[in-house]
Amino acid sequence: MSIGELAARAGATVKTVRFYSDRGLLPETSRSGGGHRRYGHQALERLRLIRSLRALGLPLPEVRRVLEDEGAAGGVLEDAVAVRLRELGGELKALRWREAALRLVRECPPAEQADRLRLIGAVNVPPSTAPLARFWRAWLPPRMPARATSAFLEVAVPQPPDEPDPAQVLAFARLHAMTTAPCPGGRRPQPEVHRVAGAPGAAALYAGLNEAFELAGPRLRQARDPHPGEALDAYVAAYGSAYGSRDTRPFRRLLAARLAAGPRLDRYWELTAVVLTPPGGRPEPTPGAADEWLRAALERDNATAA
Template sequence: MSPDSMWSIGELAEHAGVSVKTVRFYSDRGLLPEAARSTGGHRRYGPEALDRLRVIRSLRTLDLPVPDVGRILDQEDALEDVIAGRLREIGSQLAALRWRDAALQLLRDCAPEDRAERLRLIGAVSVPPSTAALARFWRRWLPPRLPSRLVASILEEAIPQPPAEPTPSQVLAFAELHTLVSDGCGSDDPCQPAAHRTEEGYRPAVLYDGLREAYALASPRMRGQRPPHEGEALDCFVSAYARARGARDTPDFRRRLSTVLAADPRIDRYWQLTAELSDPSEPTAGAAHDWLCAALDTQAVRSFSA
């Protein structure tokens, strides 16, 4: 086809059902290359430009940015990557909207005298909410020099993910949790448990490996609503502390351990808030620890009485 027999910019716009301004916009950004120029220097387009323009309009209808549209047109395998990225963005936007909706309901339904405090709590949390502050808290709370794979496992189990569709009460729980960890203990703070102080002879890596196993053994019993009792879970729990100290598991060791654990600082509020954000049928590590401590206390009292 000669340049003069091709479509002008106006003719292409008419065939596509768009404005001349739209065709010029995509042409100027390199998405719609002209096939030639007329003798008068005007842009000319072949029939393939109509198909390309229709593809461009379809992609833009999906709200894809112009640079991404250009990638798709120029690279055969770009469409899948662009779609995946866009879905991630939309997912983040939807999560933010759900969070804001629940937060607004929380403020709407609370007593007027509570609104200022709740607004302060909510305002401290990013939207959509991030668990970065919780991760920082646990890295400060945990004893130093734990193996990285152990730290990763503990963080995965201890840090609740914000619910995909939060209720107003869950928004409040997460906001309170965020504030709690932001004001939490540092690694050199005296609020650290005795077992975190390696100068007292503890081997924290040995301890935490054993505790994770003990919590896993206790969880089925807790789901079955069984009261704290002696057995495999308690034996594993005590063994973790004994091996961490290089000590033997004896009745005397158990009595002393019961006293030490009773005096240790607790982060019960953390676990209470975590439970509000998690599957209610699945005990938290904090709840499992309390269950095992209660079982140990009961056994210690019985042993002392005997």
């Protein structure tokens, strides 16, 4: 076939065939007496394959690797398709995030548009949780075991939804602004228990708190009032391990006073709840909500005992 015949049979242009030929993806079998390219019948299937791969968005280097592997058992095509699927997933997530951000700007009052644009403009697309993780790493005790730190970050750092609504975009943008802003006095407030427990003790503390939060979760989902019980006992035991104290009535009163005097991150957890709640869905308990419920249960328990 001539280059024109090949192009016509493949439904392509001569320019396209020449482009792939010049890059060695579509080898010619010979040249005519006048120097024109000639192609064998196998070139038609190869050209169709090239165009199919390009239509799927595979770059030329990947197309070349697939063609070189054609007929072999190397699985290059499967790998290339898997990579492209991951890339498309990220692109779709970015598009959905931009769509929700645009709706957020469109739906807010004109006086608030500049502030909304500033907030969402500071967030990468698709959004990254790295700034939030850095905030917590600086907040946690130094030299805390890596496994304990990772376990804490898994529950403390909300993952941005793949299909957010405007409220979730705004909440995540505010979380980003909160965790990247300089703290008053130049230092993040560290809970007193961090200094008391040290890095190894803090790891045990957070493991115990996570257990207490899981026990409190069903109570929060049922909207039950804070009350003493198994969840509160686990909560007090976690702090008891950090302070080296048994669960006694004096310790519960001391713990309540120390918790009341310590730093709080209520706004962080309020925004986290918005990020994690699907549109029209019920909010899942966050560690902050569970902690607040357990603090109230501790206060109620102390008041009842008094």
